[in-house]
Amino acid sequence: MHVPPRGLVYAIYYTSLAAFAIPVNLTAILILSRGRCGLxxxxxxxxxxxxxxxxxxxxxxxxxxxxxxxxxxxxFLSITPVCSLSITLIYAARDCSVWxxxxxxxxxxxxxxxxxxxxxxxxxxTASVVIGIVCVLGCLINVPWYFFHEPIYIxxxxxxxxxxxxxxxxxxxxxxxxxxxxxxxxxxxxxLVIFLNALTVRHILVASKARRRLRVQSNxxxxxxxxxxxxxxxxxxxxxxxxSFILLWTTHVSYFIHERIHVDYKIKGxxxxxxIFLESANMLLLLSCCTNTFIYAVTQRKFREQxxxxxxxxxxxxxxxxxx
Numbered sequence: 001m002h003v004p005p006r007g008l009v010y011a012i013y014y015t016s017l018a019a020f021a022i023p024v025n026l027t028a029i030l031i032l033s034r035g036r037c038g039l040x041x042x043x044x045x046x047x048x049x050x051x052x053x054x055x056x057x058x059x060x061x062x063x064x065x066x067x068x069x070x071x072x073x074x075x076f077l078s079i080t081p082v083c084s085l086s087i088t089l090i091y092a093a094r095d096c097s098v099w100x101x102x103x104x105x106x107x108x109x110x111x112x113x114x115x116x117x118x119x120x121x122x123x124x125x126t127a128s129v130v131i132g133i134v135c136v137l138g139c140l141i142n143v144p145w146y147f148f149h150e151p152i153y154i155x156x157x158x159x160x161x162x163x164x165x166x167x168x169x170x171x172x173x174x175x176x177x178x179x180x181x182x183x184x185x186x187x188x189x190x191x192l193v194i195f196l197n198a199l200t201v202r203h204i205l206v207a208s209k210a211r212r213r214l215r216v217q218s219n220x221x222x223x224x225x226x227x228x229x230x231x232x233x234x235x236x237x238x239x240x241x242x243x244s245f246i247l248l249w250t251t252h253v254s255y256f257i258h259e260r261i262h263v264d265y266k267i268k269g270x271x272x273x274x275x276i277f278l279e280s281a282n283m284l285l286l287l288s289c290c291t292n293t294f295i296y297a298v299t300q301r302k303f304r305e306q307x308x309x310x311x312x313x314x315x316x317x318x319x320x321x322x323x324x
Contacts, residue, residue, distance in 0.1 A: 005279050006070065006270050013283060014066040018058060021290035025055035028293040031306045038302040043237075045127035046104040047296070053097035053135075054289035060089045061286060080151040080159035087162060088145040095185050096138035097289065101245050102189045103130050108238040109196045113203040141184070144177055182256055186249050193242050204235060233299075240295040248288035251281040 028051040031037065032044055039047070065086055068077045077086060107130075111122045120126075148168070151159030168174045255278055259265075267275045296303040 005066075005275075010066070010279070011070050014062050014070065014286075017286060017290070018062045018067060021058045021286075022055065022063070024290050024293045025051050025058065027307070027310060028296065029055070031303060031310060032296075034306065036302065036306055037296075037300055039300070040122075041124040042107065042122050042127045043104075045124055045131060046100065046107060047292070049131045049135075050097065050100045050104065050292060053093055053100055054292065056093040057090070057097050057286065057289045060086065060093050065090060074160075078161055080149065080162055083162040084146045084149045087149065088142055091142040091145055091181075092139045094285075095142060096135050098185050098189045098245075099134045099138060100131065101241065102192050103134055105193050105196050105238065105242050108234060109200050112200055112234065112238075141181075148174065148177075186253050187256065190246065190249055190253050193245060197239065197242050200235070200238070236299050237295070240299055241292060244291045244295060245288060248284045248291070251277075251284050255281045 029048060032039075032048045032051065035041070035044055037044070064077060068075050076082060107122055107127065111118050114121075148164055149162040150165050152161040152163050154160070168178070258274075258277070262274075265274065267278070269275065297307060
């Protein structure tokens with residue numbers, strides 16, 4: 001994920017992604033933090049934290065890694081200690097982003113399927129604690145990445161670039177860390193999101209059928225159900241975010257499976273089909289860090305209203321300056 005590719009397509013893609021994703025995530029953070037989107041404070045906590053970590057992924061992986069690697073391959077960022085720190089921050093931000101998506105999915109699963117636990121778990125305090133634990137663990141787990149790299153060149157006593165140390169072929173510790181890293185992200189989150197969504201769908205279908213039958217028996221006719229309407233809105237938001245995550249991470253999971261089957265395969269260059277497959281997975285992975293804002297805009301009417309306010313405010317301000 002941290003090896004900058006070469007080529008016009010990659011240059012255009014990553015430059016456009018940074019120019020687009022950074023303001024989009026900043027806008028989402030601003031709008032959600034205002035708390036005027038009609039969402040509970042618990043949900044808002046998760047969505048804001050997800051937008052922040054998505055922004056950090058774009059900054060570390062694209063703005064400070066991909067773009068300098070393409071346009072400025074011998075910059076200060078290529079010095080080995082800086083490069084190692086950059087790689088560590090990339091993986092930490094990625095893991096936090098992924099596991100916050102899992103945490104949000106689990107929170108909505110509890111809210112929809114576990115009514116007795118809902119009042120205790122689905123609170124702003126619990127959300128803050130969960131977010132804090134996820135972010136701290138996401139950073140601590142990835143600290144070893146800083147120590148697994150060594151310089152490719154040493155010029156005038158300055159170490160340049162990063163490559164994995166040769167111990168990765170012989171060290172049981174590296175093998176264990178590598179497996180744990182790959183299982184924690186993306187395998188377990190991928191399976192958990194699918195599993196929790198499957199349970200949520202099953203619960204909603206059963207509950208909806210029973211509730212409709214009960215209301216028809218009580219009222220003699222079908223009427224609107226505010227409770228089911230609220231569940232439907234929550235379900236749409238949940239499935240849109242989870243579905244986007246699953247769709248855009250599928251290629252990365254497929255590459256992990258390929259990597260396990262062809263353990264000894266070494267990528268021969270930027271034109272190697274396996275490298276193109278890997279980089280396509282990375283491109284989709286990074287794209288997932290700017291899709292949530294569009295999901296909010298499509299599924300949440302009040303978010304769209306607040307977005308219009310945020311977009312119009314600078315125009316109103318400029319117009320007022322001209323009138324003065």
